[in-house]
Amino acid sequence: MEPFALGFYFFSSITLLSGLMVVLSTNPVHSVLWLILTFFGASGLFIILGAEFLALILMIVYVGAVAVLFMFVVMMLNINFKEIKSRLTKYLPVGVLIGLVLFVELSLIFGDFIPELKFNSNDDLVINPNIENTKQLGLVLYTDFFIYFQLAGIVLLIAMIGAIVLTHQRRKDVKRQDVLAQIYKDPNNSIELKDIKPGQGL
């Protein structure tokens, strides 16, 4: 068997099995851990496809940020997962039905069922197999897509301002650190030496 095919079967079986375990495992923390394994499997598949940038981003964003956030939420919320799990059999037929529909749709795409669409490819994006993903993205992101890139940055800036406006409260009763006041503090004024005689208080 070719090494690529071997890798594909390895990673896809990991993804499928761990995906199944996300749903089936009784402990929610285990579910999240299985989910992380699913992400690992998926990023392995991306590497096989030659999309190493996507693979690493998936790892960093989903495993590093989203899954950890999930973990925190799951551990902090006191939800009775046993009860939710007990309804599994009730929803099983619907789930199987949706799965079947999805399966049929996918087989329609990959089978020869639909006639070929007239699809004119976007000329802006010429994919050169000799350059690696990250460099290719960089080449268009900061030139052709410069404006989009900047505007996406503004969207994030607005999100930040919005979060601050809606949550930040300036409390009067909290003591704050004043760096300048600390630096300009003069030891001569702030320390007072007192000579206390033995046997006497202040």
Next chain:
Amino acid sequence: MKIIDILILAPEILLIIFSIIAILTASFFKSNKSYNLIFQATIIIFLFSALILYLTPFEIKTNVNGIFIRDTFSKFFQILILLSVSCLLFMSKQYLQKNKLFKPEYPILLIFSTLGMMLMISSNNFLLLYLGLEIQSLSLYVVSSFRRENYKSTEAGLKYFILGSLSSGLMLFGISLIYGSTGSINFEIISSMIKHEGFFPGIIAGLVFLICGFAFKASAVPFHMWTPDVYEGSPTPVTAFFATVPKLAAIGVLLRVLFDCFGQLVESWQQVIIIISVLSMFLGSIAAIGQNNIKRLMAYSSIGHIGFVLMGIASGTDKGVSSVLIYMVLYIIMNIGVFVFILNMERNGVAVTTINSLNMYNDVSKSQTLFLTILLFSLAGIPPLAGFFGKFFIFNAAINAGLSWLAVIGGIASVIAAFYYLRIVYLMYFGLSSDPLSGKMPTAHWLILSGSALLMLIGIINLYGLEKPSFLAAKSLIN
């Protein structure tokens, strides 16, 4: 980015740079004085960008890698947006200070949302359009829940956010269908593709989803349900903003997409627009009758007016488009006038928004009552005021396009709508005397109120010479 691109984008770049300076100023100099400065500087920057746009010699169909259009049409809308934003910002200062909402983030968020709207109207592809739309709506979600300790304001923000994201999702789905069918997100390429190769069902489906998304932003009927709640819950200056500027942007971008990108498919989208228009006109006029809160009433009134605007779009001709532009200008002026009045409705220093509190307002202030009466008459479209001419042009365009029955329906709806505008007038002159409002109004506000009322009267003469520029703008869109 070439030098010429930077020149074309000058107003937008100016707004971005100024907003970042304002953010830094606000975070390093925390005093009322610097906040005041930011507030005033924002107004000046808006006016200055409008001036740049007005003087800009470019009449460029596309540039900046073919994603940006700066034609007469986009300039018309952008100048209108900038002028009305600066006016609204100027109006809102007193109210914000009184209600402890005077924060530097308010003008900054308004700058961003204005930036988003300007980009939307100038976009030549769906990616820029969507980014502009997100920039615009994201800042509006925050602004609508600006009074965060008030649960109604928070509710308004949350409602607007959830439904707004839903509509963005619908729109994105539509865009993806269009992209899937044509292989491009560029308006020109899509348009020429439809011209040469006919269209796929995917394009029509995508177009319907797109119209749904824009109808949400413009609060046209099947997607209007957020409007009354958001208008009621938001602080009044924000309501005034919602009632005017985002509507302009939504209508502008709707025109841009329908005529620039899908100009070949007029028959297809005409039916959708006609249905939305009829529903909006009737719901706007009937549902407003039972309202007691003047902000809710204005929400329904705006829904009704959007119905009329859509009637102009449905005619699908350059005359229709130019009538829409005239209608939007008049609508903005009337709404600014009415909202400057609502901003000052208070009793013992507490803001009041019930309609019944206007009972016998004539005894409190004769001049304000007179001006508001003129504005309400104009909103109702009663001749000879300018509001009538707005409707007249729309009806004219609809009849010329062979949609006489639609114009008749619009006439019926506007008669129904006249009831609730005139009810306010009735209450102000002949109502029962009750606990009167304070009736105080700063001189600047009084000037805006009287100015907008006078404009409604002056408009009778020649509509401020609007016909020619609006026709040129419409021509540049349709060519």
